[in-house]
Amino acid sequence: MEKREMLYEGKAKRVYATDRSDQLLVSYKDDATAFNGLKKGQIAGKGAINNRMTNFLMKKLEQQGIPTHLVEEVSDTDTLVKRVTIVPLEVIVRNIAAGSLSKRLGLPEGTPMGHTVLEYCYKDDALGDPMVNEYHIAAMGWASEEEMRLIADYALRINDFLRSYLKDLGVDLIDFKLEFGRLMDGTIVLADEISPDTCRFWDSKTGEKLDKDRFRRDLGGVEDAYREMMKRLMGA
Ligand code: TMP
Numbered sequence: 356m357e358k359r360e361m362l363y364e365g366k367a368k369r370v371y372a373t374d375r376s377d378q379l380l381v382s383y384k385d386d387a388t389a390f391n392g393l394k395k396g397q398i399a400g401k402g403a404i405n406n407r408m409t410n411f412l413m414k415k416l417e418q419q420g421i422p423t424h425l426v427e428e429v430s431d432t433d434t435l436v437k438r439v440t441i442v443p444l445e446v447i448v449r450n451i452a453a454g455s456l457s458k459r460l461g462l463p464e465g466t467p468m469g470h471t472v473l474e475y476c477y478k479d480d481a482l483g484d485p486m487v488n489e490y491h492i493a494a495m496g497w498a499s500e501e502e503m504r505l506i507a508d509y510a511l512r513i514n515d516f517l518r519s520y521l522k523d524l525g526v527d528l529i530d531f532k533l534e535f536g537r538l539m540d541g542t543i544v545l546a547d548e549i550s551p552d553t554c555r556f557w558d559s560k561t562g563e564k565l566d567k568d569r570f571r572r573d574l575g576g577v578e579d580a581y582r583e584m585m586k587r588l589m590g591a
Contacts (some may be wrong), residue, residue, distance in 0.1 A: 356380070356435060366392060367405070367552060369516040373435070376540060379405075383432045387552070389571040391483050398570060402430040404581045405550035408433055411589055412517070412549045419516050421509055423545040425542050439536025442498050445476040445484060445508060446516045453555055454568075456530075466563070471514055473507055478534075498585040505543050506535050513545070521556065525567065529555035551581050566577060 358380050359372040366388045368539050371380040383402035388395050406428065413423040426435040449472040452462040456472070475492060476484040492498055498506065510533055518528045531554035534547035547553070551566040558565060569577045585591070 356429070361410060367401075367508055368374070368548075376434050377438050379438050381434050381436050383434075383548075387567065387570050387577075389567070391480060394571070396570060398577050398581060400578060401552070401581055404585045405548055405552055406432050406434055406553065408550050408585060408588060413545065415520065416513060416516065417544065419512065420544065421513060421516075421545055436546070437538055439538055441478070441546060442506070442535045442537065443478040444487075444492065444497060444534070445478055445504075446510050446535065446554050447474040447476065447530060448472075448531040448533065449474065450514070450518060451527070451529045453529045459506040471511065473510060476541070502543055503539075509533075509535070509543070509545065517549070522559065525559045526584070526587060527557045527558055527559050531555065545559070551584050556584055 356378070359374065359375040361369055361371050362379070363370040367384055367386060369382045369384065373380050373384065383406040385397045385399060385401045386395070387398045387401065410425060410428045413425040417423055417425070424436040424439055426437060428434050449468070452460070452468060453464045454464040456462065456474075457464045457466070465556055475487050475489075477487045477491070477497070478484060489500075489503055492503060495499055513533065514528070517531070521528050531549065533545060533549070535543050536546035537543060554566055555568060556565040557563065564574065565580045569575065569580050
């Protein structure tokens with residue numbers, strides 16, 4: 356595989372073309388942002404942790420029958436993935452109230468909810484990723500109703516698997532964000548990443564935050580939290 360020109364630079368990753376027309380190279384950065392890019396910083400070692408953790412979890416999900424964009428990890432920070440067009444939605448899965456849901460509904464963080472909640476945000480930085488519902492999604496043509504049924508089904512299955520897998524490692528999965536893409540033939544696959552940047556992980560015993568909220572909220576111990584999650588999942 357040969358790395359070619361950079362196609363896109365996001366806040367946490369760069370995407371490169373390769374000599375294979377249907378595969379791209381994703382390169383994870385140590386850069387961190389929050390609040391739609393307003394807060395900027397670096398988390399040493401984050402690129403490698405997020406890359407390796409994402410691939411580890413996507414492999415597990417593939418074994419559970421969830422299709423993903425993963426092809427193969429090529430280095431600590433770089434991974435070959437299938438080329439997709441991203442469905443322009445952030446799919447948020449919530450088990451326990453936290454973050455923007457706590458603010459919006461006035462629920463203290465940590466409040467259990469009757470059941471899992473799915474939310475969708477339209478991916479548009481200029482608009483600040485506004486929350487939308489299935490009616491907006493269908494009306495704007497961002498995804499078909501059939502695609503949304505599949506995406507919701509995958510998101511809930513991913514949640515069931517990750518929640519119990521992490522529970523055994525002493526971690527509560529509070530909420531997380533997923534992105535899906537379409538392969539050339541239209542198949543929906545899980546894309547993007549699953550990492551402390553995109554999930555809320557709380558230590559089951561102490562409630563300690565082991566995710567990017569430590570950066571967002573200036574709690575300190577950011578690198579240690581990422582390393583701790585890596586250690587619990589992959590032992591190193
Ligand atoms: P929120 O409570 O701020 O809406 O975040 C919900 C989940 O989504 C949380 O686990 C963090 C993740 N997330 C992202 O991955 N990217 C984002 O841009 C935002 C705002 C949240």
